[in-house]
Amino acid sequence: MTSSRLVRFSSDAPHMTEEEARAVQESFIREHGLDQGEVSTKINAAAQLLLQGDHRGAVRAYSAIAEQHPEERGTCESQIGAAYYFLGEYERAITSYEAALEHGADQDMMNDNIEEAREAIEKKANGEDPSSDSGGGVSPLTLIIGVIVVALILYFVF
Numbered sequence: 001m002t003s004s005r006l007v008r009f010s011s012d013a014p015h016m017t018e019e020e021a022r023a024v025q026e027s028f029i030r031e032h033g034l035d036q037g038e039v040s041t042k043i044n045a046a047a048q049l050l051l052q053g054d055h056r057g058a059v060r061a062y063s064a065i066a067e068q069h070p071e072e073r074g075t076c077e078s079q080i081g082a083a084y085y086f087l088g089e090y091e092r093a094i095t096s097y098e099a100a101l102e103h104g105a106d107q108d109m110m111n112d113n114i115e116e117a118r119e120a121i122e123k124k125a126n127g128e129d130p131s132s133d134s135g136g137g138v139s140p141l142t143l144i145i146g147v148i149v150v151a152l153i154l155y156f157v158f
Helices: 018-031 038-051 055-068 070-087 090-102 107-125 140-157
Strands: none
Touching: 038 055, 038 070, 055 070, 070 090, 070 107, 090 107
């Protein structure tokens, strides 16, 4: 089973392009001499779908991984929640984040994600753009990059 230690990202994190995010990912793998096992390869492929904006594809991929590797359900559910969040399906995102909590995902991170999804629901109900950032939060691209880096750390280091 993987460790529950996760990297936290601040709102001060620099914004990266997709190309820069891939370069960071590849550099991390090279620098740490990390071997990609079967599950890790699947997780990386699903993370790439999320990064590329294929959120429905990411949901399908992470769901399949969770079925094939139940020990990874917490991580998969958290990423499914992120995909639903980016699709604007905030209630489904919350459901996935709660499932992630039940399967060992980091409590603080999932609670933060749940709160962010609830705020998006409220903004939407008030006729505001849920993707607008009036509170100094993290951009969607930074969140995706965070998802990928966390997945790398969980599956390659621990």
